[in-house]
Amino acid sequence: MEHKDDSYKFKKVISIGVVSELTGLSQRQIRYYEERKLIFPDRSKGTRKYSFDDVERLMDIANKREEGVTTREIRRELTKELREKMLKGQMNAHFRFRG
Amino acid sequence: MEHKDDSYKFKKVISIGVVSELTGLSQRQIRYYEERKLIFPDRSKGTRKYSFDDVERLMDIANKREEGVTTREIRRELTKELREKMLKGQMNAHFRFRG
């Protein structure tokens, strides 16, 4: 329950031009953050598609960059978050099915 | 309260190609329904932008068309709904501020 993945927030339907308008970032920046693995758009026949969640994430990234945080550090933070989430997922599974 | 218009559902950010994929309708059909005033995308420099709400609405339209309902009839239904909503809005205002 709660996992409505079909939710508007996560559907990758927005083109880079619109994302640029929404975030105030240049297309160059957006593509670069992808290259640095901070963001992961879908590809529909070559052209990138972003979700509203991606847009929010890009705004976070923009804030961090303004504070002087490098893409490398942002990438590390993301990796750490993912690690924590995976651990939490395992613990959930553990206590739900075995605890 | 409740009126979070900034909600993902109503932001017009989706291009016609994606809407076509999402709804299964041809771009021709989508443009035609606009011509018949069943749908109202935004325009950003010429190109149409739709919201998820528009996408849902288009799916409703598609269903009605399959049932043989004409665009004219769908248009009438829409007009009627709008009339009812405006009436309701007036009544709200009436009872809230004067009742």
Next chain:
DNA sequence: CGTGTAAGGAATTCTGACACG
């Protein structure tokens, strides 16, 4: 490292029209 820009090509979208019915 992070971002701008010019370059050339590929994919997308637009409109108005003709077609069929």
Next chain:
DNA sequence: CGTGTAAGGAATTCTGACACG
């Protein structure tokens, strides 16, 4: 009436590169 299609142009997006620092 509702939709397909070919046509030509306009706007969008893509990549790889050079620039600066």
